[in-house]
Amino acid sequence: MAPGGVLEPGSVALVGGGPGAADLLTVRALRLLEQADAVYYDRLAPTDELTGWAPRARLVDVGKRPGHHRVPQDEINRLIVTSALAGLRVVRLKGGDPFVFGRGSEEAQACRDAGVPVSVVPGITSAVAVPAAAGIPVTARGLSTSFTVITGHDPLGESALAGLAQLGGTAVVLMGVGTLGHTASGLIRHGMAPDTPVGLVERGCTPEQRVCIAPLEQIQLAAAVAGLASPAVLVIGEVVRLAPGAEQHLRDLVRGA
Structure with missing residues (x-):
């Protein structure tokens, strides 16, 4: 990740989407979504306007629901790493803050283990x-x-x-x-x-x-x-x-x- 929130090819940004309201997303988060080639988003992330925020990206719902994790965490890790290794600009959009019960640290570690540049964009925690x-x-x-x-x-x-x-x-x-x-x-x-x-x-x-x-x-x-x-x-x-x-x-x- 270059200074100023530029999403480089072959990298991942773990982005906190805030507590739910679209206008509580940060300026940096919006800038990175605009640049993204792929966005993997959670159930509690703000998504109503996602197609407009990330107009060039492939959007993938990997959200977990109570009692139903249809995309296991290991598979989410694999998806974001594989996409970045293929040269894509990847945003992992999460509800709240990525490091407050968001398993962001696990995703960051998976990227580091694979040699993928990863950055964290804080979000407002619920x-x-x-x-x-x-x-x-x-x-x-x-x-x-x-x-x-x-x-x-x-x-x-x-x-x-x-x-x-x-x-x-x-x-x-x-x-x-x-x-x-x-x-x-x-x-x-x-x-x-x-x-x-x-x-x-x-x-x-x-x-x-x-x-x-x-x-x-x-x-x-x-x-x-x-x-x-x-x-x-x-x-x-x-x-x-x-x-x-x-x-x-x-x-x-x-x-x-």
Whole structure:
């Protein structure tokens, strides 16, 4: 990769597509897509305008869906490396940031092992952007001076739940809808207060965004009643109270419990 975001023949750019909204893609990302000969994109990457952004590229969907990885990671690695070795300018377009639960490091290593020049274009991670879009800051003076980002793709073990319950600050769980009940009950079991405020933000940073706010002990039921589904970001901690209308909503839920 040459300075200034020029995509050279026979190279790969791992590009973060941001949290979902097309206009949150970076200028560099757009520049590289315009130059690309091949684009391998994920399910959560912004793709509605991809044909216009990458007019000369072959577009290949390699996205994983919950419980269904029709293109295994090893095959994705092989595809981007093979394309680059054939002299193509390759963009690997990923949702969020390539190095935040995006397996970008594995793809970068596959390129290096094959002698393919590879660069990384950071993207806005949904771990921060999606809570912000719902009016929830992950840190706030007097409430939280730290935040922890974890994946809920698989159920957390007891030691992880215990550590998270005692850590303090804000917890952000990505890909955690399917394990929401397990996470909530486990955190309470390990000492987190049942009335800890929780926000679940579905399809954040898009026109379809929906937000569910409830105490930790009620969040699974509230999310089910609202019909929230993946993709969604879970935020746990006192900062959730700063979301518009959150305090009143939480009081109403407590009175109705």
